[in-house]
Amino acid sequence: MYRYDQYDLELLEQRTAQFRDQVARRLSGALSEEEFLPLRLQNGLYLQRHAYMLRVAIPYGTLSANQLRVLAEIAERWDRGYGHFTTRQNVQFNWIHLEDAPDIMDRLAEAEMHAIQTSGNVVRNITTEQFAGVAADEVMDPRPLAEILRQWSTMNPEFAFLPRKFKIAISSSATDRAAVKAHDVGLYLYRGEQGEALLKVLVGGGLGRTPMLGTVIREALPWRHLTTYVEAVLRVYNRHGRRDNKYKARIKILVQALGADAFSTEVEREWEQIKDSPATITKAEYLRVAAHFAQPPYADAEGDAAIVAAQRQASPAFARWCRRNVHAHQVAGYACVTLSTKPGMAAPPGDVTSAQMRAVADWAEQYGFGEIRVSHEQNLILPDVRQRDLYALWQEAEAAGLATANIGLLTDVIACPGGDYCSLANARSIPVAQAIQARFQNLDFLHDLGELSLNISGCVNACGHHHLGNIGVLGVDKNGEEWYQVTLGGNQGLEAAIGKVIGRAFRAEEMPDVIDKIVATFCTHRAGDESFSETYTRIGLAPFKERVYAQEGV
Amino acid sequence: MKHIIRVLPAGADIVVDEWLLLHDSETALSRLAEHAMQRVILPLPLWRTLRDGTESFDPSSTGVWIASDDEYEDVACELLDLPLIAVDFPSFRDGRGYSVAYLLRTRYGFRGELRAIGDVLRDQLFYMRRCGFDSFEVRADKDIRDALKGLAAYTIRYQGSVDDPVPLFRKRAEAAPSLPDEHWEP
Numbered sequence: 001m002y003r004y005d006q007y008d009l010e011l012l013e014q015r016t017a018q019f020r021d022q023v024a025r026r027l028s029g030a031l032s033e034e035e036f037l038p039l040r041l042q043n044g045l046y047l048q049r050h051a052y053m054l055r056v057a058i059p060y061g062t063l064s065a066n067q068l069r070v071l072a073e074i075a076e077r078w079d080r081g082y083g084h085f086t087t088r089q090n091v092q093f094n095w096i097h098l099e100d101a102p103d104i105m106d107r108l109a110e111a112e113m114h115a116i117q118t119s120g121n122v123v124r125n126i127t128t129e130q131f132a133g134v135a136a137d138e139v140m141d142p143r144p145l146a147e148i149l150r151q152w153s154t155m156n157p158e159f160a161f162l163p164r165k166f167k168i169a170i171s172s173s174a175t176d177r178a179a180v181k182a183h184d185v186g187l188y189l190y191r192g193e194q195g196e197a198l199l200k201v202l203v204g205g206g207l208g209r210t211p212m213l214g215t216v217i218r219e220a221l222p223w224r225h226l227t228t229y230v231e232a233v234l235r236v237y238n239r240h241g242r243r244d245n246k247y248k249a250r251i252k253i254l255v256q257a258l259g260a261d262a263f264s265t266e267v268e269r270e271w272e273q274i275k276d277s278p279a280t281i282t283k284a285e286y287l288r289v290a291a292h293f294a295q296p297p298y299a300d301a302e303g304d305a306a307i308v309a310a311q312r313q314a315s316p317a318f319a320r321w322c323r324r325n326v327h328a329h330q331v332a333g334y335a336c337v338t339l340s341t342k343p344g345m346a347a348p349p350g351d352v353t354s355a356q357m358r359a360v361a362d363w364a365e366q367y368g369f370g371e372i373r374v375s376h377e378q379n380l381i382l383p384d385v386r387q388r389d390l391y392a393l394w395q396e397a398e399a400a401g402l403a404t405a406n407i408g409l410l411t412d413v414i415a416c417p418g419g420d421y422c423s424l425a426n427a428r429s430i431p432v433a434q435a436i437q438a439r440f441q442n443l444d445f446l447h448d449l450g451e452l453s454l455n456i457s458g459c460v461n462a463c464g465h466h467h468l469g470n471i472g473v474l475g476v477d478k479n480g481e482e483w484y485q486v487t488l489g490g491n492q493g494l495e496a497a498i499g500k501v502i503g504r505a506f507r508a509e510e511m512p513d514v515i516d517k518i519v520a521t522f523c524t525h526r527a528g529d530e531s532f533s534e535t536y537t538r539i540g541l542a543p544f545k546e547r548v549y550a551q552e553g554v
Numbered sequence: 555m556k557h558i559i560r561v562l563p564a565g566a567d568i569v570v571d572e573w574l575l576l577h578d579s580e581t582a583l584s585r586l587a588e589h590a591m592q593r594v595i596l597p598l599p600l601w602r603t604l605r606d607g608t609e610s611f612d613p614s615s616t617g618v619w620i621a622s623d624d625e626y627e628d629v630a631c632e633l634l635d636l637p638l639i640a641v642d643f644p645s646f647r648d649g650r651g652y653s654v655a656y657l658l659r660t661r662y663g664f665r666g667e668l669r670a671i672g673d674v675l676r677d678q679l680f681y682m683r684r685c686g687f688d689s690f691e692v693r694a695d696k697d698i699r700d701a702l703k704g705l706a707a708y709t710i711r712y713q714g715s716v717d718d719p720v721p722l723f724r725k726r727a728e729a730a731p732s733l734p735d736e737h738w739e740p
Binding site for chain 1 (some may be wrong): 646647650700709712715721724735
């Protein structure tokens with residue numbers, strides 16, 4: 001993974017010193033709350049319902065074992081012993097005191113971490129997929145370009161006060177596991193006919209109040225022009241994006257207003273002026289950064305497959321875990337393992353305790369090369385596990401409550417913190433998620449249902465990506481009461497789609513029954529081994545709607 | 555006497571403001587007559603009117619200020635001869651002025667004084683400086699000496715901008731041997 005050199009460290013030291021001074025000026029009253037607000041947001045600090053929340057950046061979801069231990073320490077020293085992993089591959093602490101924030105930043109900086117631009121109207125954490133560099137279906141490793149883009153966007157002076165937040169994702173596999181189409185700028189990295197590295201650039205995706213998928217504005221952009229092209233997009237957006245209405249300020253609204261073609265023309269015109277500027281990426285820089293992502297010293301592990309096959313035979317529970325939580329690796333005899341943070345009633349989706357973080361850090365060293373990933377589905381990943389170690393890891397993860405065999409299944413619920421913490425939320429997310437998880441505890445049944453994503457957001461800001469869930473749940477406020485609106489047919493990945501609202505909203509206590517009826521409808525109409533989304537595509541919304549609302553008025 | 559922050563080759567300092575900023579197009583004309591001998595900063599729409607009109611005014615003692623939603627590109631080339639252009643920040647959260655400054659400096663090559671006016675605060679000065687501003691009218695209720703510290707926050711920057719177009723990575727590479735670049739693919 002990327003390690004800081006003297007420049008990265010010095011910049012971070014200057015940033016933490018600046019932030020410490022800003023907090024002191026806020027506490028003394030020299031800075032008003034209005035003036036302090038964007039400054040603290042650009043350092044990841046939100047004021048929530050009960051306390052400050054600190055969102056720590058995990059660039060493209062990659063952590064070292066040591067960094068995860070530091071997060072565990074922060075959770076214990078300054079929070080309540082746990083952290084919440086987010087759909088932007090970051091981690092949040094929910095019970096922070098403003099006075100402590102500068103010390104936390106210093107502790108993070110010692111471990112080459114920070115909270116820069118995890119919030120505010122700036123370029124946010126660059127995300128990619130959780131299996132970058134190890135996925136069997138990978139075309140190219142997207143991490144070097146993600147890191148180059150991270151550095152380019154970090155404290156970029158021209159784009160620190162954009163009309164609205166700005167999210168960028170990059171992916172380079174047969175499958176898109178980074179929700180690229182739901183980003184302000186989405187990037188697909190691929191090989192051209194001569195083997196050259198090219199980018200397909202999408203603009204104007206985003207969820208929130210007006211969900212949209214990104215539109216392609218540029219094909220075959222040579223990799224070395226990535227930063228100048230993004231600069232052109234941002235300059236057009238910074239100048240022309242709406243600032244009169246917060247809800248119409250995302251770039252998608254500008255792209256829609258101008259039309260994708262006109263927007264693209266505008267970007268190309270701007271890009272012509274800067275395309276060979278010094279920001280153009282060099283071979284030397286690519287190689288310098290890529291060296292940090294070089295393959296670790298893998299062992300010859302070809303024999304491992306036979307060992308694990310025998311163990312799967314012997315233990316159905318282990319076999320089930322392997323089916324859902326173990327993923328193909330580029331190197332024979334190795335595997336990627338997803339540790340589920342979705343045990344059901346035991347903990348809210350994405351929440352991990354300090355003790356669990358330390359255990360995961362230990363496993364990363366014992367069974368891998370000391371690295372951990374965070375997925376945008378809020379789970380933790382060990383990217384390089386030898387297959388002969390899977391059984392031992394499974395047993396330890398089981399004991400630590402991190403081995404629920406439900407990755408990609410209905411109970412692998414993606415949920416924002418919701419009304420229990422967030423002051424933006426209209427409704428709570430966690431109790432609804434847990435009530436649904438409790439209803440579907442039978443693992444055999446869940447496995448039979450197959451791939452089925454359930455996403456819950458507590459408000460239209462859509463941190464739970466509810467539009468992209470096969471089943472989406474959105475908390476809404478009706479006369480001061482919490483209600484939940486259900487959408488069906490959402491999808492992430494290359495076949496990304498935005499779900500459709502099924503009908504009138506429900507009360508929290510109705511939700512498990514509603515999901516039950518949706519699942520029952522799927523089972524009735526399912527042909528063979530179809531996935532939920534395949535069945536939905538075939539039969540449409542109507543049969544689900546009919547069943548869900550059948551007893552009304554009886 | 556009003557003061558501003560001015561960046562000169564010797565460094566940034568607090569200096570007496572020699573310009574009179576006329577905010578309002580409506581009243582500016584009469585005030586212009588009052589201050590016939592003084593250097594004034596006119597609203598862009600008024601400058602357009604005067605330029606097209608018959609009344610003579612002295613371009614060497616005239617500046618223009620650009621509001622964040624003003625269209626200025628059709629006259630950008632004419633503005634280049636002015637000794638001063640000011641860019642207004644209606645709120646410090648409105649970042650359009652950064653791009654205006656960047657374009658005036660790099661695209662149009664404006665060499666005169668480029669001043670940030672409006673909601674100009676200490677914690678944004680560093681970014682403003684990077685985008686090409688070299689004078690700052692700090693918001694009146696703020697301590698200008700305190701604001702001056704905002705320019706000193708950082709010595710490291712990842713990306714190039716107006717102040718230094720060469721990104722950090724090209725400086726990192728100076729230590730390493732340079733590699734032929736043209737047709738290399740990762």
